[in-house]
Amino acid sequence: MIRSLNTQDWRHKTLEMLDQRVRIITAGLGLNELRAILRGDPPTERPNPRYRVHTTSFLFHIRPRYYQKASTWFTHTFRLGFFSTFFFIVEVITGIILMVYYVPSSAEAYQSILRLESEVPFGSLLRDIHRLGAEGMVAFVALHMLRTYLTGSYKKERSFTWLTGVVLLLITLFLSFSGYLLPWDQLAYWAVTIGTSMADKAPLIGTELNLLLRGAPDIGADGLLRFYLLHVVFLPLAAILLISVHYYKVSREHGISLPARVEEGDLSPEEKKEATRRIDFIPELLTHEVFLVSLGLFILVVASATFYDAPLEHHSDPQRTPLDTEAPWYFLWLQGLLKLGDPVLMGVIVPTLFFALLFAVPYIDRNPHRLARKRPIAIFLGLVTVVVLAVLTYMGTPGYGIETPAATRIIQDLAPEEGIGPLRAIPFDQLVPGVYEVGKTDPQELPPELGRVFATFSERVSEAAAQGKLPEVQAVIVIEDWQADLRKVTPRILWTDPQSGERKTYERHIFLHRDRPRK
Structure with a gap:
């Protein structure tokens, strides 16, 4: 009996000590309360310990204790603001780890990326997650702004919150753009060169602004260091400050807006009462957000591990401009604008x-209503803006509005200067040495992958000849043994210039090793 009492006393003291530790970690939630939360039961103590967390925890004090139910409907916000913050946190964490291995020097930057991807465990995956997260953050912030506009959630007391959101959109764009240069490859170098050259067009201060960004007339070591400092110090600090202000306004002052149909619609009293019913942050919303974070991380990791690869082209070369130089996808609309007229x-x-x-949107739109049917002009203008931006984005792609010579375009698509392309993807053993001429060589007689590439090459050449772009054309692919486990592949196109009558040639020499990457 004494032994039983000692055992019970020991168990009681152990549970009591464990409960105290758990309360310290969870800012006031004991074991019984955690069990009740997981079961969906009501609070086990009075006063409600779940509210106490919001006053004693640094992480939770910025979150309201409760929300109106309709403001948390997924179809109202699609949690776009939440995911924008989620991606920012992912970027901060992965960025800090990448900083350990990255060297912000024009002589070492590219090599440090290569070492990261080839020598650091999970380094390539980490870089892919960081790059994909950056693009996701841009997309979700833009969608969040669009959702806010279409639902009229920028009106009245939310005007200042809208302003902070626009500033955060700009910071997000420049955060992603400043990181674009850091790999110091051809893609990054020339995209940023084109982007910063636009600053030179600014009236009065263009030259000074361009020098401030680049550190010199052309991007070099000084420019790389400035972009690095912008990317890892100044812009993140500005983002943290603005996110704090933005979040404080949303969570502490006016809350998340209710759906317009709840505020202004013809809901019955019972429906409106249910829509405005209070729901506690703990446990309802907390468990929902934990699920969304887990889902977001899962998608990021799986996407980065399976099909998404952060691009890394050849080392930057100021003396060689790639044929297809384009801005990041979120600035293609700007590149499209430049094709329309004066820079x-x-x-x-x-x-x-x-x-x-x-x-100025909150101050221009004086319509007090938020329902879409009561603000048709604002909705129409918003949708027109989206369509115009989509069209400009398409116009900003390299193939639009820029006439590339047919021979150059055909060979560029076959074996691009940057990237893999169909020709480099052919297995080494199928690169059978020989001369394969369009119109004379049957693609069916070639190895499968080589035959498919040659058939595409033949079709493109024949199509260009039929359109009069390549008169009297002769086209071949020459494959030669160059060294052990190394073959030289030369796609070559000869044609007669219709204006001068001269015979012209365009070709590209590609050296392919047996152990080269083919993806």
């Missing part, structure tokens, strides 16, 4: 006016 007007004035209008 000062289209590259500086129009974008400035666009963002100025974004800032």
Whole structure:
């Protein structure tokens, strides 16, 4: 009996000590309360310990104790603001780890990326997650702004919150753009060169602004260091400050807006009462957010591990401009604008006016209603803006509005200067030495992969000849043994210039090793 009492006393003291430790870690939630939360039971103590967390925990004190139910409907916000913050946190964590291995020097930056991907355990995966997270953050912040506009959630007391959101959109764009240069490869170097050259077009301060960004007339070591400091110090600090202000306004002052149909619709009293019913952050929303974080991390890791690869082209070369140089996808609309006319007007004035209008939206739109049917002009203008941006984005792609000579385009698509391309993807053993001429060599007689590439090459050449772009054309693919486990592949196109009558040739020499990457 004494032994039984001692055992019970020992178990009681152990549980009591464990409960105290758990309360310290969870800012006031004991074991019984955690069990009740997991079961979905009501609080086990009075006063409600779940509210106590919001006053004693640093992480939870910025979150309201409760929300109105309708404001948490997934179809109302799609949790776009939550995911924007999620991606920012992912970027901070992965970025800090990448900083350990990255060297912000024009002589070492590219090599440090190569070492990261080849020597650091999970280094390539980490870089893929960071790059994919950056693009996801841009997309979700933009979608969050669009959702806020279409639902009219920028009106009245939310005007200042909208302003902070526009600033955060700009910071997000520049955060991603400043990181674009850091790999110091051809893709990054020339995309940023084109992007920063637009600053030179700014009236009065263009030259000074360009020098401030680049550190010199051309991007070099100084420019790389400046972009690195912007990316890892100044812009993240600005983002943290603005996110804090933005989040404080949303969570502490006016809360998440209710759906317009709840505020202004013709819901019955019972439906409106249910829609505005209070739900506690703990456990309802907390468990939901834990699930969303887990889902987001799972998708990021799986996507990065399976099909998404952060691009890394050849080392930057200021003396060689790639044929297809383009801005990051989120700036293609700007590149499309530049194709429409004067670079000062289209590259500086129009974008400035666009963002100025974004800032002014709450003050221009004086319509007090939020329902879409009561604000048709605002909805129409918003949708037109989305369509225009989509069209401009398409116009910003390299193939639009720029006429590349047919022979150059065919060979570029076959074996691009940057990237793999169909020709480099052919297995080494199928690169049978020989001369394969369009119109004379049957693709069916070649190894499968080589035959498919040659058939595509033949079709493109024949199509260009039929359109009169390559008169009297002769096209071949020459494959030669060059060294042990190394073959030289030369796609060559000869044609007669219709204007001068001269015979012209365009070719590209590609050296393919047996152990080269083919993806």
